[in-house]
Amino acid sequence: MRSNTTHPAIIHIRDFVEHVEPDPTRPGKGLSMQLRVLLNIPQRDIQSDDVEQDEIPTLIRFFNDSNQPDLYKANTFVYSSGSFLTNSSENEKFHIVLHAHNLDRHPGNEDDTESYFMHCPGAAQPVVTFLGVVLERGGELNAGPTLLHYRLQTTVYNSSTRSHHTFPITAYFKNGQRWANFPPLNINTHVFLTGRIFGLTKEHRQLAVITDDVHFLPAPNNHSPVTPSSTGKRKRIDRWSHRAGPQTPTNLPATSWTGSLPNTxxxxxxxxxxxxxxxxxxxxxxxxxxxxxxxxxxxxxxPTPERRxxxxxxxxxxxxxxxxxxxx
Known part of the structure; x- marks a missing residue:
């Protein structure tokens, strides 16, 4: 099912830069740059037999408004967040594309690798927030080697191609008592989900996200009839026609008042x-x-005189x- 509307999907990462190059989607624009990152997924106690925890190729695309081409280079530790999407094809391996809303680098001299690496923060799981539509369910909660999970579909705006882009994400629920009373998600349910990336699915090569929070959203009514108010130019309401007129008479010429009065x-x-x-x-x-x-x-x-x-x-x-x- 393909969505007709787009919604933001946000990712927060911090990792080391592998390579710096111009943005290939904006040729001729020297300030448009791209950073190649191998997104590190630290080993955690959360395991599912259909997920592999490996480095994920990530492209960070941004506009270098500081006009400092040497600010970002290999081994620079960066903090970035922005809208993201995933791509996977026969010619290209699975990768994440991050259109950075903000990008900062860790201070220090990255050439002194021993000292620089020592003061950089430890590895952390990337955090994502997105709106998805439930497509199918798998696994069981607190039973078996495969965690309870739902395959979701999300649609975002791709600023590189200036069009909408649809891709899948699989959301997993950790074993324990937290989700024991959580109602099952029906097909086509719209949810707003926040979680942490902990790998890629083995079968379909999708982002595997361990769920931290989830909210239900009403399904949009895409087949509602078009009303006149929603098409064309909206008619302006005449707010003055319903108001009362002046309560006091206006100053008119004297002739208009005396013309109809009796001659006394x-x-x-x-x-x-x-x-x-x-x-x-x-x-x-x-x-x-x-x-x-x-x-x-x-x-x-x-006084009027008395008359006969x-x-x-x-x-x-x-x-x-x-x-x-x-x-x-």
Whole structure:
């Protein structure tokens, strides 16, 4: 089963350099280098009859940004970690390819081999972390010469070819009580595993890793239907259309407010001639004030005068002339 996605697989090593050369996958780039290492696997008390513990050829590819070509040479002790993959073909023997994320050398003069080797740290098993899919199971826990193991498949990105690369790793479980209650791994189970390399399998020439920790992961759904939101340009949500409008009126011209209001200004009425009461000495004629007079004199609010129950009769201009002739 071939995975459609890639995941990182990380390895941590420390060992001696056998040979230094340019990176053959990046010709013409003088700062791209490759270190050849025979990865030492120290003898441990962990044994399985289908695993052989031997040195593993390893290629460390890195970019020499320090521009010091003599910094790394044969017999230099280096510390390195980064993404890795394994290769095995008819033309090439099994080997590990490490694309270094970081690379440091042990200080000292490597030409003085006796003193330099003495101060270098002891051999240690390389540590790996990777995500794998279970393909098959073998061996038994706490029974027989073959340890319980699972053959896993992992897919990583190969920066040398700029494509994904799939390779197998066999994870072993040490005898004892730690894994006695561990549930068996089903086929196609996705696990995130951390362990130490302790050799190569004899039959298929795969990395043999003794498991230190394992975590279950949900299987990715590669057959889920494509939704419109996952293809094309995502439509932007109009967040402003759902908000409430302003709560206070805006400043509009005065004409827009007064155009629809009723005319309540008493000065806009036609002039009326009020019929005098019996106490009045003469007839009173009222005229509206002009615009200049309204501006000059402040408007004072006065109580509304009491009116008669009967509507006042308007005096015509003929009545005014008749009254004038009568007075004469």
């Amino acid at each position: 200004d008493p000065f806009h009425e036609c002039p009326d001639i009020i019929e005098p009461d019996d106490e009045d000495e003469g007839t009173q004629i009222t005229w509206p004030d002009t615009a200049d007079e309204r501006k000059a004199s402040p408007q004072v609010l006065t 129950s009967q509507r006042q009769r308007k005096t015509s201009y003929a009545d005014i002339l008749a009254q004038s002739n009568h007075d004469l």
